[in-house]
Amino acid sequence: xxxxDDTKLEIFGFGxxxxxxxxxxxxxxxxxxxxxIDLEKLSNADPRKFDEVLNEMGCILLLRGDEVExxxxxxxxxxxxxxxxxxxxxVDEGIID
Numbered sequence: 001x002x003x004x005d006d007t008k009l010e011i012f013g014f015g016x017x018x019x020x021x022x023x024x025x026x027x028x029x030x031x032x033x034x035x036x037i038d039l040e041k042l043s044n045a046d047p048r049k050f051d052e053v054l055n056e057m058g059c060i061l062l063l064r065g066d067e068v069e070x071x072x073x074x075x076x077x078x079x080x081x082x083x084x085x086x087x088x089x090x091v092d093e094g095i096i097d
Contacts, residue, residue, distance in 0.1 A: 002096050006031045007060065009083035012039060023065035027086050033058030061090050
């Protein structure tokens, strides 16, 4: 099983120039990609292959800011150690096994 120390949490804004930027929280497998998410490559990716590009970059879990807020409000994760909470959520949900 992938250990928490083999992951990192990246938080970044992403969106169209015409609309407000959304905040995303991405749990990244650093054994697959130590450099994490390449936002330039991601922004140039074909929308039909967006998930594939994220997977190649080591993305384990990607959540929007409103989804993270909802998980915090429900008590599923805490914002005191978001990295640890999202890692544990991914394990509990079977995303990391």
